[in-house]
Amino acid sequence: MSCAFCADCTRIRITADGKLKPCLHSDAELALRGLSGAELEAAIRQGILMKPARHRMDETGVTETHRGMFAIGG
Numbered sequence: 001m002s003c004a005f006c007a008d009c010t011r012i013r014i015t016a017d018g019k020l021k022p023c024l025h026s027d028a029e030l031a032l033r034g035l036s037g038a039e040l041e042a043a044i045r046q047g048i049l050m051k052p053a054r055h056r057m058d059e060t061g062v063t064e065t066h067r068g069m070f071a072i073g074g
Contacts, residue, residue: 020047
């Protein structure tokens, strides 16, 4: 995939097992289960800041994620 669309991406996802996934093309996840109030807000903000500047799907041999959308409950 030659178009790095990440800079315009405004999406984050919550997985079926309660984790925030800032990017579908990355293994980065933050556990949200059990958090509430200010802790939950801080974790969501941290997750947004974790969004990568670009994906690496166009680089040969790079596998960025082991949990695709089918495995996160989407």
